[in-house]
Amino acid sequence: MAAVTPKLKLYTNHGCPWAHRAHIALSELKVPFDEEIIDLGVPRTAEYLKVNPRGLVPSLRVDDQIITESAVVAAFLADAFPSHLVPASSDPNGPLTRARIAFFVDTYMSKVNVSLYPLMKATTEEERSAIIQKTVDAVVKEIEPLLANAGPFFGGSSQLTLAEVLTGSFVIRLWSWPKYGLVPQSVIDQLSEKAPNFSRWAEAVSKHPSVKGIFDAEGIARRTKERLAKS
Numbered sequence: 318m319a320a321v322t323p324k325l326k327l328y329t330n331h332g333c334p335w336a337h338r339a340h341i342a343l344s345e346l347k348v349p350f351d352e353e354i355i356d357l358g359v360p361r362t363a364e365y366l367k368v369n370p371r372g373l374v375p376s377l378r379v380d381d382q383i384i385t386e387s388a389v390v391a392a393f394l395a396d397a398f399p400s401h402l403v404p405a406s407s408d409p410n411g412p413l414t415r416a417r418i419a420f421f422v423d424t425y426m427s428k429v430n431v432s433l434y435p436l437m438k439a440t441t442e443e444e445r446s447a448i449i450q451k452t453v454d455a456v457v458k459e460i461e462p463l464l465a466n467a468g469p470f471f472g473g474s475s476q477l478t479l480a481e482v483l484t485g486s487f488v489i490r491l492w493s494w495p496k497y498g499l500v501p502q503s504v505i506d507q508l509s510e511k512a513p514n515f516s517r518w519a520e521a522v523s524k525h526p527s528v529k530g531i532f533d534a535e536g537i538a539r540r541t542k543e544r545l546a547k548s
């Protein structure tokens with residue numbers, strides 16, 4: 318990044334797992350930023366639609382430029398402020414590490430996280446069991462081998478990486494929801510038994526201060542239940 322640190326403003330909502338990604342990155346990078354909370358319970362203001370015509374959070378203002386989409390925001394932050402999160406592409410290990418992280422995140426989101434909402438919404442025991450089975454199978458087959466060298470974070474790292482920046486907000490939800498009755502405890506029990514690498518990693522991710530930071534488990538669980546009841 319330029320020698321002068323840019324002025325950052327994050328448009329966010331602390332209940333949003335996508336916006337949470339930006340908070341994890343900013344917390345790890347220890348970069349100062351302003352934030353504006355966007356009320357997602359009402360139509361977006363004309364002012365915010367000028368910031369992000371899609372009306373979604375997060376958006377990041379960098380001096381007078383706007384960046385939207387959580388993965389793009391997180392990648393921008395990781396590139397702009399070189400750190401332990403990810404090596405630069407010009408680093409000898411950069412391209413391969415970045416490819417490994419990208420594959421891990423894509424796999425977690427498309428094979429595992431994709432079942433979280435259906436699991437919360439399931440109304441019958443049969444439906445729930447089928448989703449749990451599918452989720453556990455996906456973790457065992459797709460994720461477990463990718464975490465064989467977790468230390469405890471991705472790729473043997475003792476610190477969070479961009480992999481956790483992009484998945485942590487979803488992992489902490491999966492790991493927290495049994496306590497609030499949003500998903501059955503049996504998912505966690507089965508994962509602990511069949512996917513120990515994943516379980517150790519998920520536990521470490523969920524306990525990390527940068528992941529826990531803005532996460533109000535009780536409040537988000539309550540609002541999620543209200544939304545599920547209405548849907």
Ligand SMILES: N[C@@H](CCC(=O)N[C@@H](CS)C(=O)NCC(=O)O)C(=O)O
Binds near residue numbers: 332335372374375386
């Ligand atoms: N693909 C977007 C998804 C962001 C997103 O869906 N944010 C939700 C809150 S969790 C939102 O802003 N929803 C507002 C709405 O749909 O009106 C990203 O990764 O940034």
